[in-house]
Amino acid sequence: MNIQEFIENFAAQFDETEPEAFTAETRFKDLDEWSSLAALSIIAMVDDEYDVIIKGKDITNSDTIQDLFDVVAKHRR
Amino acid sequence: MYNPFSLSGKTILVTGASSGIGRETALACSRMGARVVATARDQGRLAETMSLLPPVADGESHVMALADLTQPQDVDSLLKSLPPLDGAVLCAGNSMTLPLQFGSREKFNEMFDINFFAPVELMRLMYKKKVLQKGASVVLIASIGGTHSFMPGNGVYGASKAALNSVMKYAAREYASRKVRVNSICPGMVDTPLIHRGTITEEQLAEDAKRYPLGRYGQPADIANGAIYLLSDASSWLTGHDLVIDGGFSI
Numbered sequence: 001m002n003i004q005e006f007i008e009n010f011a012a013q014f015d016e017t018e019p020e021a022f023t024a025e026t027r028f029k030d031l032d033e034w035s036s037l038a039a040l041s042i043i044a045m046v047d048d049e050y051d052v053i054i055k056g057k058d059i060t061n062s063d064t065i066q067d068l069f070d071v072v073a074k075h076r077r
Numbered sequence: 078m079y080n081p082f083s084l085s086g087k088t089i090l091v092t093g094a095s096s097g098i099g100r101e102t103a104l105a106c107s108r109m110g111a112r113v114v115a116t117a118r119d120q121g122r123l124a125e126t127m128s129l130l131p132p133v134a135d136g137e138s139h140v141m142a143l144a145d146l147t148q149p150q151d152v153d154s155l156l157k158s159l160p161p162l163d164g165a166v167l168c169a170g171n172s173m174t175l176p177l178q179f180g181s182r183e184k185f186n187e188m189f190d191i192n193f194f195a196p197v198e199l200m201r202l203m204y205k206k207k208v209l210q211k212g213a214s215v216v217l218i219a220s221i222g223g224t225h226s227f228m229p230g231n232g233v234y235g236a237s238k239a240a241l242n243s244v245m246k247y248a249a250r251e252y253a254s255r256k257v258r259v260n261s262i263c264p265g266m267v268d269t270p271l272i273h274r275g276t277i278t279e280e281q282l283a284e285d286a287k288r289y290p291l292g293r294y295g296q297p298a299d300i301a302n303g304a305i306y307l308l309s310d311a312s313s314w315l316t317g318h319d320l321v322i323d324g325g326f327s328i
Binding site for chain 1: 174175176178179229230275276277278279280281
């Protein structure tokens with residue numbers, strides 16, 4: 001898995017935030033559009049695209065998209 | 078002592094009896110004097126439930142029956158082993174927190190297999206084979222989700238429970254000819270292992286519990302006590318009802 005594709009999949013869960021706003025360093029919980037439903041969509045996207053089951057606390061413990069990418073990458077090993 | 082809620086002399090089937098609402102219901106039924114037939118998939122945890130049940134007063138024994146109710150052969154052998162029943166509480170089920178746009182046919186199938194097809198098929202066969210005696214009471218554990226509440230992320234789960242509530246009402250009409258009553262309980266969030274699987278964090282759960290007018294999530298006993306009422310002769314004139322027990326959440 002590569003980070004660029006992960007960022008695209010991550011950005012696809014948002015409707016109002018411009019795709020350019022998403023980088024590896026984006027602190028996603030600071031986004032205006034961030035919500036508990038967005039968190040559920042990220043969990044479901046990771047299951048769908050990467051076949052990894054992450055938990056709510058993996059989201060809570062991640063600040064940036066890179067942080068979450070690292071969690072998913074670790075599970076895939 | 079006058080007790081219209083007594084289950085003394087009744088034999089009650091409880092599915093999903095290895096944990097959560099099912100275990101508490103098995104326990105509550107036995108405390109009210111019933112002989113319990115408890116079923117679940119996990120042998121160790123079901124045996125633990127059995128060890129908690131006080132003995133039956135009239136010398137009969139509770140029955141432990143391992144079964145995966147999504148497997149037709151398990152349902153067959155369970156049906157063959159069942160004594161005539163005065164009641165059944167169908168608790169076995171699962172939850173799924175998933176935004177609807179990820180609710181593929183596969184996910185719906187998974188949820189409907191355990192929450193809808195398994196209890197509906199068991200109820201159908203218990204009625205058809207007359208395992209449910211005249212005057213028996215069936216209690217389906219549904220949810221406020223899908224009929225009284227529509228929280229984001231609960232669509233696949235809620236749809237399976239709404240379908241269950243619908244069949245409950247049809248069954249209540251049809252089974253009335255044998256005086257078999259069919260009702261459901263629609264719980265709000267109840268503190269069981271089901272809700273602590275991590276998709277929703279413990280912090281989010283604690284925050285959510287504050288949104289309940291009575292200030293907390295339900296305990297399994299809150300639901301088991303509702304089942305006692307629906308199983309007992311106290312509710313002999315009640316059928317086709319979905320009893321909401323949710324701390325006021327859906328008001």
